[in-house]
Each structure stands twice: as C-alpha cells, then as structure tokens.
Amino acid sequence: MSACCWWTTSFLWHWRDIGMADSDDRAIWAHAHAQRWVIVSKDEDFQSLALRFGPPPQVIWVRIGNCRKQALFPVFDRLIGRITSALDRGDAIVEVWAH
Structure with missing residues (x-):
C-alpha cells in the first residue's frame, strides 16, 4: 500500500480521505486517471506506472x-x-528534490 495523495489545482487529499485506505497502487492510479488528478508520492511504483502508461495522471515524485x-x-x-x-x-x- 502506498503513501500518496492527490493534487488538483487548489486541493490536496490523502488517499484515506477519499475512502481508498485499503487500495493498491493500480486502483489508486485508475481513480486518479479517471479524475485527471495528480498523484504526489515518494513511492517509486507510481513513477513506474507513469513511465509505463503516461498521463493522466501525472506524478509528482x-x-x-x-x-x-x-x-x-x-x-x-x-x-x-x-x-x-x-x-x-x-x-x-x-x-521534487530538497536541494
């Protein structure tokens, strides 16, 4: 299970906030795709999904x-x-890097 959140123009939600606490990466990806949201995550799995399928969703890694x-x-x-x-x-x- 990934620690990620969604980012839209002016809102940020954690995946738990939208009832997806037990969802796997593919389900999160599919939901973000359907909503055209941006995924913000430290999880390399979302970067891999973005490389494989392209946007949407976009990923802030x-x-x-x-x-x-x-x-x-x-x-x-x-x-x-x-x-x-x-x-x-x-x-x-x-x-996104700290430096």
Whole structure:
C-alpha cells in the first residue's frame, strides 16, 4: 500500500480521505486517471506506472528522504513555479528534490 495523495489545482487529499485506505497502487492510479488528478508520492511504483502508461495522471515524485509532511511544505513552496510549469507542459513525472 502506498503513501500518496492527490493534487488538483487548489486541493490536496490523502488517499484515506477519499475512502481508498485499503487500495493498491493500480486502483489508486485508475481513480486518479479517471479524475485527471495528480498523484504526489515518494513511492517509486507510481513513477513506474507513469513511465509505463503516461498521463493522466501525472506524478509528482517526491525524492526527499524520510521526513514529516510539515518538512515538505517549504520545499513545495520554493518549487511551486517549476512544479506547475512541468504539469502545465504535460510532463508525466515531476521530480521534487530538497536541494
């Protein structure tokens, strides 16, 4: 089971928030595909699915080691312009690094 969430234009949900707590990666992928959502995850499996099937959904692949969610917000704040530009271009995968 993956730790991931969905990102749309102005909303962020954790997969548990939408009733998919027991869902596997393929079910999460299919749901995000149908909704045209963006998956935000540290899980390499979603990166693999994006390479195999292409968007939608797009994947923001968080490449930051173990940390609390609160530590991710400053990184996303700093990189939001680059992230949204890549998503607008249609990039299947957007990698997010701390540095």
